[in-house]
Amino acid sequence: MRRFRxxxxxxxxxxxxxxxxxxxxxxxxxxxxxxxxxxxAGEPDDEDEGTVWVTEAHGRTTYWVVATRDARGVAYxxxxxxxxxxxxxxxxxxxDARSTQLEITYxxxxxxxxxxxxxxxxxxxxxxEIRGWRAAIEATIA
Numbered sequence: 001m002r003r004f005r006x007x008x009x010x011x012x013x014x015x016x017x018x019x020x021x022x023x024x025x026x027x028x029x030x031x032x033x034x035x036x037x038x039x040x041a042g043e044p045d046d047e048d049e050g051t052v053w054v055t056e057a058h059g060r061t062t063y064w065v066v067a068t069r070d071a072r073g074v075a076y077x078x079x080x081x082x083x084x085x086x087x088x089x090x091x092x093x094x095x096d097a098r099s100t101q102l103e104i105t106y107x108x109x110x111x112x113x114x115x116x117x118x119x120x121x122x123x124x125x126x127x128x129e130i131r132g133w134r135a136a137i138e139a140t141i142a
Contacts, residue, residue: 002116004123005107008130009093012102012137016072016095019102022137023074023090025053025064031133031140037064047074073102083115084108104130 012019021027024047025037037053044051051066062080069075073091086108094101106126110116122129 001119003109004119007103007105008127009103010134012100015097016092016100019100031136082112084110
C-alpha cells in the first residue's frame with residue numbers, strides 16, 4: 001500500500017472541553033505510555049497552528065506540525081523520514097456534558113518500500129488501534 005486513508009469513530013466519556021485537549025502533543029502524555037514530545041522552539045502555553053514537536057518511538061523520529069486548529073478539532077501534518085508522511089485529524093462529531101464522539105482520520109503516504117510495508121500493517125490494525133485509545137483514556141480518568 002502506498003497510501004492509507006481511513007476514519008474511525010470513538011466515544012470519549014468526557015465533555016469536549018476535556019476530551020479534545022487529550023489529543024494534543026501535551027495532552028497525549030496523560031494516556032499514551034512513553035509519549036514524550038519535544039518542542040524545538042520551547043514548550044508552548046498553547047498548541048496553535050504552526051506549533052512543531054518531535055517524537056521518538058520504535059527507533060524512529062517523527063516530526064509533527066499543527067496544520068489547522070479550531071474549536072471542533074485539529075489536524076497535524078507528520079513526517080517519519082524514510083517511511084511515511086501525511087495528515088492526522090481529530091474532529092468532534094457530537095458532544096454533550098458527559099461524552100464526546102470523535103472522528104480520527106489518518107491519511108498517510110509511504111515514502112519508501114519499507115514505509116509501504118509498515119503502512120500495510122498499520123492499515124490492518126487501524127480500527128482496533130483507535131478503539132484501544134478509548135480504553136487507555138478511560139484508564140487514566142477512572
